[in-house]
Amino acid sequence: MKLLLDVDTGVDDSIAILYALFKPEIEVVGISTVCGNVEAWLAAENTLKILDLADAPDIPVVKGAETPLRKKWEGRVSYIHGDNGLGNVELPASSRKLLEKDVSDFHMELAGKYEGELVVVTLGPMTNIARTLEKYPEFAGKVKKVVSMGGTLSMRGNVSPVAEANFAGDPDACDRVFTSGMDITIVGLDVTMKTRLTKEHIDWLAENCRESCKKAVSYMQKALVHYRKGNQRQNYCVDDSPLHDPLTIMCALKPGLIQTECRKARIECGGTYCRGMVVTDQREHPFEAEYIRFAVDVHPHRAIRELLSAFWEEV
Ligand SMILES: [Ca+2]
Numbered sequence: 001m002k003l004l005l006d007v008d009t010g011v012d013d014s015i016a017i018l019y020a021l022f023k024p025e026i027e028v029v030g031i032s033t034v035c036g037n038v039e040a041w042l043a044a045e046n047t048l049k050i051l052d053l054a055d056a057p058d059i060p061v062v063k064g065a066e067t068p069l070r071k072k073w074e075g076r077v078s079y080i081h082g083d084n085g086l087g088n089v090e091l092p093a094s095s096r097k098l099l100e101k102d103v104s105d106f107h108m109e110l111a112g113k114y115e116g117e118l119v120v121v122t123l124g125p126m127t128n129i130a131r132t133l134e135k136y137p138e139f140a141g142k143v144k145k146v147v148s149m150g151g152t153l154s155m156r157g158n159v160s161p162v163a164e165a166n167f168a169g170d171p172d173a174c175d176r177v178f179t180s181g182m183d184i185t186i187v188g189l190d191v192t193m194k195t196r197l198t199k200e201h202i203d204w205l206a207e208n209c210r211e212s213c214k215k216a217v218s219y220m221q222k223a224l225v226h227y228r229k230g231n232q233r234q235n236y237c238v239d240d241s242p243l244h245d246p247l248t249i250m251c252a253l254k255p256g257l258i259q260t261e262c263r264k265a266r267i268e269c270g271g272t273y274c275r276g277m278v279v280t281d282q283r284e285h286p287f288e289a290e291y292i293r294f295a296v297d298v299h300p301h302r303a304i305r306e307l308l309s310a311f312w313e314e315v
Pocket of ligand 1: 007008012013036037123124245
């Protein structure tokens with residue numbers, strides 16, 4: 001799978017990136033960063049450090065949007081991701097360099113090079129993808145599929161009663177992507193909240209992972225301490241945390257981990273209480289929208305096993 005990742009590298013993004021890097025079936029062909037959990041520049045720095053942890057090859061990383069399309073960025077989410085986005089784990093500065101390129105040019109080049117093959121996975125607000133569609137409408141026709149972490153259909157929201165952080169972070173961008181006609185799968189809170197990584201899981205993995213993954217797993221073990229604390233406050237988690245971004249990448253590779261339902265959907269871009277909410281229309285004569293595939297259920301144990309196996313099974 002040729003994978004273009006768009007990330008706002010916080011703790012769960014970093015675990016998702018590591019999964020992708022250690023999974024032999026996935027080739028990460030490019031990474032772009034966006035403001036969300038942290039600024040896009042910090043997400044880019046964090047991403048380079050994570051590439052180092054995995055001794056990854058030279059994967060191009062481009063810094064993208066520092067502000068959402070219309071609304072203001074609301075600042076770092078320190079209580080979940082730490083002040084530095086990596087659960088306050090201090091990793092050595094990377095000697096890797098960012099690729100200096102306009103993010104939309106970068107996306108379009110990859111879509112051209114891997115036309116019909118490129119899988120786009122977004123793990124933050126969709127600002128960069130929306131901008132790319134704005135600059136290059138033909139991008140939509142070149143991408144194989146998009147798999148995105150965000151939103152919720154029937155689970156409570158996590159930044160408002162009805163909205164999830166990535167979609168609420170840039171609802172206008174999300175709505176632009178939803179109306180693009182691309183093949184889109186949404187992995188939202190309905191399933192990510194049911195897929196919980198426990199302290200026991202990660203401690204077990206630290207004991208049992210492959211030698212080549214030791215640095216990465218030791219980082220995850222430390223970063224998850226802060227992440228679990230944040231999730232205790234946000235989601236009533238005790239000694240575990242949901243797997244938002246890692247589950248999303250896993251579903252891009254293994255769609256059988258989730259059950260999905262296609263619905264016509266748009267994103268609420270205004271409103272006092274509902275901004276960023278997913279609005280699906282199941283009426284006989286629905287509003288103008290494209291069909292979007294939503295994950296509605298998950299096999300959590302299989303998903304956890306899939307995540308752990310990337311670091312543990314011999315390859
Ligand atoms: Ca993220």
